[in-house]
Amino acid sequence: xxNLEVFTAIKQFRDxxxxxxxxxxxxxxxxxxxxxxxxxxxxxxxxxRTKIPLEGLEANxxxxxxxxxxxxxxxxxIEGKQTxxxxxxxxxxxxxxxxxxxxxxKSASPWAAPHLDEIVKSGTGENIDxxxxxxxFDTTCNFACMYCSPEVxxxxxxxxxxxxxxxxGDYTMHDVVWLKESKKxxxxxxxxxxxxxxxxxxxxxxxxxxHTFRITGGEPLLSKxxxxxxxxxxxxxxxxxxxxxxxxxxxxSKLIEKLIEEIRAIKDKVRRIKIYTSLEATGQHAEYIRHGxxxxxxxxxxxxxxxxxxxxxIVFMTTISALSIFTFEDFLSExxxxxxxxxxxxxxxxxxxxxxxxxxxxxxxxxxxxxxYLDSIIAxxxxxxxxxxGFGNAKFYLEELDxxxxxxxYAMQACPDREKQVADFHLFFKQYDKRRNLNLQETFPxxxxxxx
Numbered sequence: 001x002x003n004l005e006v007f008t009a010i011k012q013f014r015d016x017x018x019x020x021x022x023x024x025x026x027x028x029x030x031x032x033x034x035x036x037x038x039x040x041x042x043x044x045x046x047x048x049r050t051k052i053p054l055e056g057l058e059a060n061x062x063x064x065x066x067x068x069x070x071x072x073x074x075x076x077x078i079e080g081k082q083t084x085x086x087x088x089x090x091x092x093x094x095x096x097x098x099x100x101x102x103x104x105x106k107s108a109s110p111w112a113a114p115h116l117d118e119i120v121k122s123g124t125g126e127n128i129d130x131x132x133x134x135x136x137f138d139t140t141c142n143f144a145c146m147y148c149s150p151e152v153x154x155x156x157x158x159x160x161x162x163x164x165x166x167x168x169g170d171y172t173m174h175d176v177v178w179l180k181e182s183k184k185x186x187x188x189x190x191x192x193x194x195x196x197x198x199x200x201x202x203x204x205x206x207x208x209x210x211h212t213f214r215i216t217g218g219e220p221l222l223s224k225x226x227x228x229x230x231x232x233x234x235x236x237x238x239x240x241x242x243x244x245x246x247x248x249x250x251x252x253s254k255l256i257e258k259l260i261e262e263i264r265a266i267k268d269k270v271r272r273i274k275i276y277t278s279l280e281a282t283g284q285h286a287e288y289i290r291h292g293x294x295x296x297x298x299x300x301x302x303x304x305x306x307x308x309x310x311x312x313x314i315v316f317m318t319t320i321s322a323l324s325i326f327t328f329e330d331f332l333s334e335x336x337x338x339x340x341x342x343x344x345x346x347x348x349x350x351x352x353x354x355x356x357x358x359x360x361x362x363x364x365x366x367x368x369x370x371x372x373y374l375d376s377i378i379a380x381x382x383x384x385x386x387x388x389x390g391f392g393n394a395k396f397y398l399e400e401l402d403x404x405x406x407x408x409x410y411a412m413q414a415c416p417d418r419e420k421q422v423a424d425f426h427l428f429f430k431q432y433d434k435r436r437n438l439n440l441q442e443t444f445p446x447x448x449x450x451x452x
Contacts, residue, residue: 003386007398010100013108020120021080025089025103026112028074029119032065032130033216037138037186038151039195043070044106046088046355051183057194061202062127064195071124078124088355092406095413099406105399111211111242129206134214134244135199137225139186141218143248143292145278146432147321147360150174151184153218155292163435168424173357207238214244214276221247221255230262237269244274246317249301250293256301260308273312275305280318282330288443289323291436299334306342315348320407321360322425323444325370329377332396332404336384340394349396351403353410359424362407363415365450374408381405422451 017024027044034041040049041064050069057063076083082090089101106112111131122128144155151157156174165175172178179185187193207213213229220226226245233243243266249256263273279286279298287293302314316335320328338347354360362370381404386395396404415421429440440447 003397007402010104010108010399013113014100014104016116017104017107020116021078023077023080023082023086023103024107025077025086026107026116026119027103027132028070028077028086029122029125029128030112030115030130031106031132031134033134033136034064034195034199035136036193036195036199037136037218038184039064039187040184041065041067041070043073044102046102046352047085052195054194057198060127061198062129064198064202065130065133066126066128071126074124091410091413095406095409099409100399100402129209131209131211132214133206133210133212134216136216136218137196137220137223138189139218140222141248142222142251143219143290144436145290145292146288146323147319147354147357150176151179151186159435163431166428166431168359168427169420173428207232207236207241210238210241212242212244214246216246216276219248219251220245221251221259227258227262230266233266233269239269239271241270242272242274243270244276246276246278248290248293248298249275249277249305250298253301256304260305263309263312267309267311273309274315275312276315276317277302278317278319280316280320280324280328280331282327282334284443285323285327286331288438288440289321291438302338303341306338306346310342310346313346313348315350317350317352319352319354320362320411321354322362322365322450323360323447325362325365325373325411325450326444326446329373329380332377332380336394336396340392342393344393344395349400349403351400351407353407357424357428358416359421359428361415361421362411363413364418364421364425365411366452367412369450369452370411374411378405378408425451 031044032041033045034052035049039052039054041052042049050067052064052067073083073085086103089103092099092101093103115131119125119128139152139154139157141153141155144153144159148156150160157176160174160176165172215226215229217223247259267273278290281289283295286295305312305314318324335347335349353362381396381401384395385401386397432438433440
């Protein structure tokens with residue numbers, strides 16, 4: 001279907017979904033991210049992670065997905081309640097602008113839309129299997145992105161263990177002691193892990209039913225478990241499954257080469273392969289935000305993968321923060337250039353706003369100073385609208401334009417307790433710079449105008 005037809009179909013599906021309930025979201029039943037390294041799960045990447053109870057896990061490995069907390073949230077969504085954990089979408093829908101929230105995009109996806117009747121019949125889905133499963137085997141990572149945390153990245157853990165927590169106005173962040181008390185510390189590689197045991201027990205039964213299986217981290221290319229999955233797929237072809245992997249694409253070149261080799265080995269054994277990576281800024285701004293990145297090497301690797309794997313799609317996941325505004329348009333220009341060089345469907349983008357930490361939220365920026373950046377971003381994006389003739393592959397899909405547009409409207413909303421957030425912003429980045437030998441002011445010389 002043409003892009004306009006796809007976007008129209010998504011809008012029509014919103015009406016079907018809302019007939020079940022005005023808050024109904026299929027992702028709460030069919031999408032699951034499971035952090036096997038510490039036993040936490042979430043139904044989509046926008047909601048908080050919660051602990052998986054160990055009780056009954058051995059007898060019913062499905063409970064690493066169908067937790068009591070998820071089932072309570074499902075009940076709320078069936079009853080039309082805007083459950084608190086899903087506020088990412090409610091913020092978009094409550095703007096009253098007609099924008100499509102991720103509740104709709106996810107529910108209209110191929111892994112969800114055909115199963116709507118099945119979901120409704122399942123009630124709260126005590127034993128429902130996900131169709132979209134994302135797992136993280138461990139936290140090994142060579143990046144320590146500014147908004148990430150020690151329980152997710154081993155590089156961040158090194159920072160926290162060496163320097164202690166970040167001290168803000170009335171609380172601390174990245175406190176290893178608190179992480180241990182909250183049972184968020186990753187289980188060591190040489191220790192028994194009941195969650196990984198449950199996963200592999202469930203896996204042979206689940207694997208044939210999945211629409212999408214995705215590996216995240218940490219940095220998956222640094223995990224031995226990732227390569228074990230490749231071996232499984234080689235031995236157990238599944239022409240119905242989409243295989244996806246998250247990677248920062250900035251690991252040693254031998255691992256990029258190994259990834260390409262392994263993808264070639266399984267490309268005829270699965271339906272489709274996607275690589276997800278993360279970016280929303282360019283140059284030194286990207287390197288500051290995603291500490292550990294070498295931007296030029298990253299872009300070289302993106303081009304290398306696209307040239308060597310012409311059937312693979314790279315999707316850029318963005319996390320728009322207060323520091324993304326300055327070069328986000330340059331990032332969009334990079335996407336256009338790559339699409340023009342390769343093909344339109346070689347790349348995708350997902351435009352997401354940062355929710356935590358609050359002091360990095362784009363809403364905290366001065367609206368008058370931010371407006372010109374936002375207007376320029378919108379103008380650039382609209383100038384490459386997919387339904388306009390004459391651009392070849394150098395276009396944006398309509399759903400991408402909608403995501404960019406809704407970002408602008410979100411950014412112009414009032415920031416809760418802005419004075420406190422600005423103060424915490426300065427406190428955090430003073431420590432961030434000192435620990436990592438960086439300089440916020442030199443890297444973002446125009447930032448101060450946006451914080452007044």
